Amino acid sequence: MTARSAAAAAAATAAAIAGAWALRRQRSAGRGIRIVDPEDATVLDARGAVRSVQAAEATMPAADLDALWTPMHLERLARTYWRFLSRCTLGLIRVVYTPTERMVVLLAAPLVLLRFQPPEYEMDEEFGLVRWRIESGVLVARRGRGGDGWLALSVRRQPGGAPGQAVVHVEVEVANFYPSIASGLSTWLYRETQSRIHVIVTHGFLRSLARMDLAESRVGRFADAEAAVALGLPPEAGDRPREGAGRVASG
16 A cells, blocks of 8 residues: 555545544534435546535525625635534644645645645526635545546525525535545445545535534635626625625635
8 A cells, every 4th residue: 555545545534533423413403404415426437537416405585595695605605615624524634725725634734635726716696606626635546636626516596495485506516536545445445435424524514504604714805896796796796785794705
């Protein structure tokens, strides 16, 4: 076993321990959240590339969703994902920010599990997305480096809902990801450790959104109307009242 494979296996084991904690914590959470994963939610193709999608539908007052439908709140949702990852792994895994990348580290650098390029944002009146392209990391096989794979978090307004209520579809997608555990050790080990724990932790994150506790971000990219215009949104999208908004930063 190479040092890289050993580190990847150690990271998966640490995530497994903390992921079990996350599962117990989230079983009783998630009122108003319904998990709606697609069929074949996780697929490992013949090339060794993984696509994994976890999704949920949330029902809330329509006025609340309107107030949250801003670039700033999309940015905060992105940060909430990273905060949940750190919390549910008991701080074993955390996110390090630099001007040019995001690094998911085990305890501290230089053990970088995943290195991402800066986030890309898309948003209109019905759909919002944050995408982090995968650059490198211990958990990434050589052929999967350079930004061709990605992690994405998206929200989409859904039709339906009772009068005065709104439904939003929230999705977490990993695509074109080449796991080093699968290529360096075995696909069975990947499925039974890293893949399984990713699903558990992501479901925990989706259920945790029922609390509507969006984290403050770390960069502050979309704090005003000009940033909304840059995304093609009406200027007022960046100026809607933001209850409880404090220091704003980006995922």
